[in-house]
Amino acid sequence: MLEGRWKLVILFxxxxxxxxxxxxxxxxxxxxxxxxxxxxxxxLEKDGIVRRIVHHxxxxxxxxxxxxxxQELCPALDALLTWVAKRPLEERSEECRDxx
Numbered sequence: 479m480l481e482g483r484w485k486l487v488i489l490f491x492x493x494x495x496x497x498x499x500x501x502x503x504x505x506x507x508x509x510x511x512x513x514x515x516x517x518x519x520x521x522l523e524k525d526g527i528v529r530r531i532v533h534h535x536x537x538x539x540x541x542x543x544x545x546x547x548x549q550e551l552c553p554a555l556d557a558l559l560t561w562v563a564k565r566p567l568e569e570r571s572e573e574c575r576d577x578x
Contacts, residue, residue, distance in 0.1 A: 479522075479525045479527065482518065484514060485521070487510075488503065488518055488522065489551060489555065490555070492544045493544065493549070493552050495549070497531070497541050497542070497543040498543075499540065499541050500541075503519075522548070528542055528543070528548055529543050529544070529548075
């Protein structure tokens with residue numbers, strides 16, 4: 479459900495009850511193409527993690543937010559960030575030298 483380069487980035491932008499328009503998400507995530515953002519949002523919506531809100535107006539307005547179930551991912555992803563932050567700096571430096 480969370481595979482791929484962009485899904486976690488999208489989720490981080492929507493955590494905390496944030497509701498963002500498509501264009502706001504696109505601006506917030508440099509490097510993602512419009513096509514890829516659409517695909518990722520559709521998959522997250524299909525999986526029940528993201529909710530798409532359509533406002534029937536002219537011009538059309540579409541917003542995205544996390545479902546309650548999607549919001550429950552927050553503690554797990556926070557734990558991953560904490561885990562990554564604890565990685566010793568020496569190990570990161572050694573890996574960089576090994577790749578050269």
